[in-house]
Amino acid sequence: MNDKYSPNLDAMLNERYYLKSIEAKGARIKYIPTYLGQEFSNYKKCIKDTIASNVLTINGEVFTQEFFIDEYNYYFINWCIPTAKKLILENELKPVKIDFKGIIDQVRRNEIDQNYLPIALKNEQPIIIAYYPMCPQPSVVIDGNHRVLAKYDAGEKTINTFDLPPHIHLQAMTSELDRLLYKIHHNLSCIAESIAGNLPAKDVKRKLFTIG
Template sequence: MEKISPLSIQIHFRETLPHLHYTKFLTVPMKRLVKANKVKKVTLDCSQFFLDKETIYEKSRVSNNELPYFAPIFDVPQQYIVVDGNKRIMAKLKNGQRTFTGYAFTPQQVIESFFFELDGWFYRLLAEMSVFSKMIFFKIPYSEIKKLSIINFQNN
């Protein structure tokens, strides 16, 4: 069993979900997925992801070329949150970089990487609320919505 260091737990959602205050991710399972080549790479403009505004600027992080981890987030202006790499991105933003290549995890991969099980269930709830609100507001047929859902409908 791998020992999980406190540094592998990332804290997010301070402003995105103020009533939740902190959601904790374990980056160890995510790193395993990356090493197994099960995560696609994407290049995102900084407007496409949420970066914690309380991230401390560390000039030394500019030269760190480790790719950040992005997780999809629902019903906020940005498409992703930064799960791992906030300080690296902040340092590079301060130096003028606007686009970032990183690993984009699927919702199912994200669910399996929460520190607390309750956070995974909350994430599922946000995802489903997002999908079903699109069904209602944009009049998307239920048969199409089932394809977008992260809940397994196989038994229904």
């Protein structure tokens, strides 16, 4: 699972490439932090060290999702579903009803077992979503894709959902590498907002995860 790490992420951790990627998304460079190069060097070292010492904590079903930072640079995150369910109980989370907008398009139809859809349609257990704010579609269905597709195709309007915020679903990730890559992507997104002038420079440091 965690061997699905893309070395291409190293290319993103280059100041010139990173600034070009921001411009490629239609933003203007308004401010370049003086700490950028040092920050990237730290991220690269942490990735290298974490890969070398990475320990998986898997006990049961795992869901894996690919995330793109730009057109070429990506990484994978893995969640342990039994751990996520345990965290839901420990945090006494309550299910909420949501509509299918924002989640149906991410269902991987080519990975759906069509024979299982009639069973999934009758399953009233809430699906589990991990909130991933750095992505265009931040609600990632980590458990219940068959239920989403079955109920959507049946014409249902809403579905019961456990919506896990980052501070909870980070604990359900299968390793420190998963958590590190999430934090780096979060930091890159915040810094990019500052560089484009959408986030005051004085507020960036407060929003960044401490890494290393």
